[in-house]
Amino acid sequence: MIVTETKVRVYYQDTDKMGVVYYGNYARYYEIGRTEMIRDLGFTYKQMEELGIMLPARSLKINYIKSAYYDELLTVRTIVDTIPQVKFPIKTEFYNEKGELINSGETVLAFFRSRTNKPVAAPKFFIDEMLRMFNR
Amino acid sequence: MIVTETKVRVYYQDTDKMGVVYYGNYARYYEIGRTEMIRDLGFTYKQMEELGIMLPARSLKINYIKSAYYDELLTVRTIVDTIPQVKFPIKTEFYNEKGELINSGETVLAFFRSRTNKPVAAPKFFIDEMLRMFNR
Amino acid sequence: MIVTETKVRVYYQDTDKMGVVYYGNYARYYEIGRTEMIRDLGFTYKQMEELGIMLPARSLKINYIKSAYYDELLTVRTIVDTIPQVKFPIKTEFYNEKGELINSGETVLAFFRSRTNKPVAAPKFFIDEMLRMFNR
Amino acid sequence: MIVTETKVRVYYQDTDKMGVVYYGNYARYYEIGRTEMIRDLGFTYKQMEELGIMLPARSLKINYIKSAYYDELLTVRTIVDTIPQVKFPIKTEFYNEKGELINSGETVLAFFRSRTNKPVAAPKFFIDEMLRMFNR
Numbered sequence: 001m002i003v004t005e006t007k008v009r010v011y012y013q014d015t016d017k018m019g020v021v022y023y024g025n026y027a028r029y030y031e032i033g034r035t036e037m038i039r040d041l042g043f044t045y046k047q048m049e050e051l052g053i054m055l056p057a058r059s060l061k062i063n064y065i066k067s068a069y070y071d072e073l074l075t076v077r078t079i080v081d082t083i084p085q086v087k088f089p090i091k092t093e094f095y096n097e098k099g100e101l102i103n104s105g106e107t108v109l110a111f112f113r114s115r116t117n118k119p120v121a122a123p124k125f126f127i128d129e130m131l132r133m134f135n136r
Numbered sequence: 137m138i139v140t141e142t143k144v145r146v147y148y149q150d151t152d153k154m155g156v157v158y159y160g161n162y163a164r165y166y167e168i169g170r171t172e173m174i175r176d177l178g179f180t181y182k183q184m185e186e187l188g189i190m191l192p193a194r195s196l197k198i199n200y201i202k203s204a205y206y207d208e209l210l211t212v213r214t215i216v217d218t219i220p221q222v223k224f225p226i227k228t229e230f231y232n233e234k235g236e237l238i239n240s241g242e243t244v245l246a247f248f249r250s251r252t253n254k255p256v257a258a259p260k261f262f263i264d265e266m267l268r269m270f271n272r
Numbered sequence: 273m274i275v276t277e278t279k280v281r282v283y284y285q286d287t288d289k290m291g292v293v294y295y296g297n298y299a300r301y302y303e304i305g306r307t308e309m310i311r312d313l314g315f316t317y318k319q320m321e322e323l324g325i326m327l328p329a330r331s332l333k334i335n336y337i338k339s340a341y342y343d344e345l346l347t348v349r350t351i352v353d354t355i356p357q358v359k360f361p362i363k364t365e366f367y368n369e370k371g372e373l374i375n376s377g378e379t380v381l382a383f384f385r386s387r388t389n390k391p392v393a394a395p396k397f398f399i400d401e402m403l404r405m406f407n408r
Numbered sequence: 409m410i411v412t413e414t415k416v417r418v419y420y421q422d423t424d425k426m427g428v429v430y431y432g433n434y435a436r437y438y439e440i441g442r443t444e445m446i447r448d449l450g451f452t453y454k455q456m457e458e459l460g461i462m463l464p465a466r467s468l469k470i471n472y473i474k475s476a477y478y479d480e481l482l483t484v485r486t487i488v489d490t491i492p493q494v495k496f497p498i499k500t501e502f503y504n505e506k507g508e509l510i511n512s513g514e515t516v517l518a519f520f521r522s523r524t525n526k527p528v529a530a531p532k533f534f535i536d537e538m539l540r541m542f543n544r
Contacts, residue, residue, distance in 0.1 A: 011443060012453075013296055013436045017287040017342055023193040024167065024285055027160030028421045035419060035479075045420075046479040057159040060198045067192075070289055071443075071454040147307060148317075149300045149432055151425040153478055160421055164285045171283060171343075181284075182343040206425055207307075207318040295465040296439065299432030328475075329431040334468045 002080040002133045004037040010072045020067035027060060030092045030107055033078035037090070041129045053123060055088065055109040062105035072097055083130055084122045086111055138216040138269050140173035146208045156203035163196060166228045166243055169214035173226070177265050189259060191224065191245040198241040208233055219266055220258045222247055274352040274405045276309035282344045292339035299332060302364045302379055305350035309362070313401050325395060327360065327381040334377035344369055355402055356394045358383055410488040410541045412445035418480045428475035435468060438500045438515055441486035445498070449537050461531060463496065463517040470513035480505055491538055492530045494519055 008029050016022040038045050045055065068074055079091040087110050094103035113120045144165050152158040174181050181191065204210055215227040223246050230239035249256045280301050288294040310317050317327065340346055351363040359382050366375035385392045416437050424430040446453050453463065476482055487499040495518050502511035521528045 009440075011436070011440055012288050013294055013439060015289040016284050017289065017291040018190065018192065019289045022285055023196065024160070024163030027163060028419070031160065031421060032417075032419055044479055054154065056154065056203075057200050059200065060159065060196070062196045064193050064195065071452055145304075147300070147304055148424050149303060149430055152420050153423040153425065153427045155425040158421055164283070167285060168281075168283055180343055207316055290462065290464065295468065296432070296435030299435060303432065326426065328426065329472050331472065332431065332468070332470045336465050336467065339464075 002037065002041070002130065004033065004040045004078045006033050006036040006076045006078070008032055008074050008076055010068055010070055010074065012070065015070050018067075020069055023062075023064060026062055026064075026094075026103060026105070029074070029076055029094070030060070030062075030105065033076035033092050034090055034107065034109075037078040037080065041126075041133065043125075043129070048123075048126075049114070051123070052114045053120070054112045054114050056112060057107055058087065058110045059108045060105065061107075062103065064103055066096070066100060066102040068094065068096060068102055074102075080130070083127060083134070084109075084111070086119045086121055088122065138173065138177070138266065140169065140176045140214045142169050142172040142212045142214070144168055144210050144212055146204055146206055146210065148206065151206050154203075156205055159198075159200060162198055162200075162230075162239060162241070165210070165212055165230070166196070166198075166241065169212035169228050170226055170243065170245075173214040173216065177262075177269065179261075179265070184259075184262075185250070187259070188250045189256070190248045190250050192248060193243055194223065194246050195244045196241065197243075198239065200239055202232070202236060202238040204230065204232060204238055210238075216266070219263060219270070220245075220247070222255045222257055224258065274309065274313070274402065276305065276312045276350045278305050278308040278348045278350070280304055280346050280348055282340055282342055282346065284342065287342050290339075292341055295334075295336060298334055298336075298366070298375060298377070301346070301348055301366070302332070302334075302377065305348035305364050306362055306379065306381075309350040309352065313398075313405065315397075315401070320395075320398075321386070323395070324386045325392070326384045326386050328384060329379055330359065330382050331380045332377065333379075334375065336375055338368070338372060338374040340366065340368060340374055346374075352402070355399060355406070356381075356383070358391045358393055360394065410445065410449070410538065412441065412448045412486045414441050414444040414484045414486070416440055416482050416484055418476055418478055418482065420478065423478050426475075428477055431470075431472060434470055434472075434502075434511060434513070437482070437484055437502070438468070438470075438513065441484035441500050442498055442515065442517075445486040445488065449534075449541065451533075451537070456531075456534075457522070459531070460522045461528070462520045462522050464520060465515055466495065466518045467516045468513065469515075470511065472511055474504070474508060474510040476502070476504060476510055482510075488538070491535060491542070492517075492519070494527045494529055496530065 075095040077093040089108045111122050211231040213229040225244045247258050347367040349365040361380045383394050483503040485501040497516045519530050
């Protein structure tokens with residue numbers, strides 16, 4: 001299992017007139033968490049794109065448990081518990097400064113070859129690094 | 137069943153470097169569809185807030201089927217097939233200009249009283265109007 | 273002079289915790305106005321990109337006069353009063369439902385050739401259409 | 409003079425189909441820089457709001473010099489060189505990872521009392537802290 005923690009600060013632009021983080025902004029935070037998870041694996045999503053691999057989202061599920069407020073420093077916990085094949089499911093959890101779970105969800109990405117725009121198996125270097133992390 | 141159709145144009149700001157609508161922007165389109173669905177019922181979400189009722193999201197599910205491209209005029213179909221109680225599930229479907237289903241999902245909202253910040257049953261005027269629409 | 277009017281509805285996602293349109297969201301509305309102005313000229317910005325012309329922003333000035341509120345239907349007035357050369361200055365004004373001027377500003381775009389990523393003169397078909405509109 | 413440096417990472421959501429940071433997203437980065445500048449003064453914008461002071465934007469100017477690319481770690485330099493009265497001008501500069509100036513601009517905020525929604529002089533504790541920083 002791979003667990004990456006990233007901090008995100010709630011800025012004015014993230015709030016709506018209810019005074020809390022707008023429900024539609026969590027998907028952006030989910031992506032920040034996933035991007036930093038890949039960086040923790042030792043490469044970047046940018047490098048994967050340069051190698052001709054894209055990871056578009058196939059589905060997204062979000063459970064809104066508690067609100068997040070302006071200026072809070074949230075912890076985004078990004079969790080991978082399955083070695084990806086073509087599909088790459090990633091769980092995300094948000095914790096507020098009190099340590100309360102305020103939001104949880106799952107994104108399913110898929111490996112695509114940019115050139116053909118077709119699904120492909122996860123690249124070997126990616127799987128190898130994941131296995132190394134899983135077996136740590 | 138209530139079905140409302142709204143058009144949304146894809147602008148530059150909605151795209152990402154893959155050249156398609158950013159996966160995280162659909163939640164905003166979902167909200168546009170829901171807002172116009174409530175307007176079609178004969179009142180506005182703004183009026184509901186003025187009456188002390190809020191409708192925060194409890195969950196969101198999105199299936200990404202095909203990409204949406206810059207300058208496309210998408211059709212957002214917002215579907216209510218259940219009379220809400222405290223929870224208010226709303227389905228959303230997106231069609232591109234060729235009429236292809238490109239995205240589908242569901243948001244579950246909940247009726248909250250602003251003053252107490254507690255869940256409440258859907259207000260009677262809201263249910264009545266829904267029943268009238270369902271029985272048309 | 274070319275004047276195009278476009279309507280934009282203020283949705284939840286456009287507001288911030290002050291309960292008004294977030295100051296940073298006007299640039300998106302400005303772009304909507306400009307995009308519809310080009311459409312009014314009889315072609316689309318998308319077509320210009322397909323012809324190898326891009327129009328990145330060189331500068332932006334915004335004056336915030338009054339706030340815009342949730343669910344208001346704003347009028348975006350996009351004004352071109354100069355035939356563009358390499359630079360393309362475009363004025364924008366916002367009016368609320370009472371007809372009050374609430375925001376005004378100017379974006380300066382520049383014509384760029386995509387292939388070389390260098391500034392170029394505005395294409396002849398563009399200038400011709402503008403002249404036709406100016407002389408109407 | 410007060411100079412605060414903040415880092416912002418360019419994520420997928422910040423890019424557009426030109427493959428660079430969307431022109432309208434810089435205002436959000438400007439606000440991140442200003443928020444962290446106030447935090448560097450020893451208090452937070454959130455605390456100012458709790459004291460009944462708001463700082464809405466009155467104007468914004470942005471010069472786009474070079475593009476910012478996906479996954480770059482930008483440096484936002486926020487500069488205050490005037491003690492604010494009712495108006496509070498703040499300069500912002502962006503540098504890419506090569507140290508090149510890619511964007512510069514100025515936001516003018518104004519001190520407002522939330523209760524009356526009227527302009528007020530900058531609060532004494534704010535000015536005092538600024539003077540202390542200026543005289544360091």
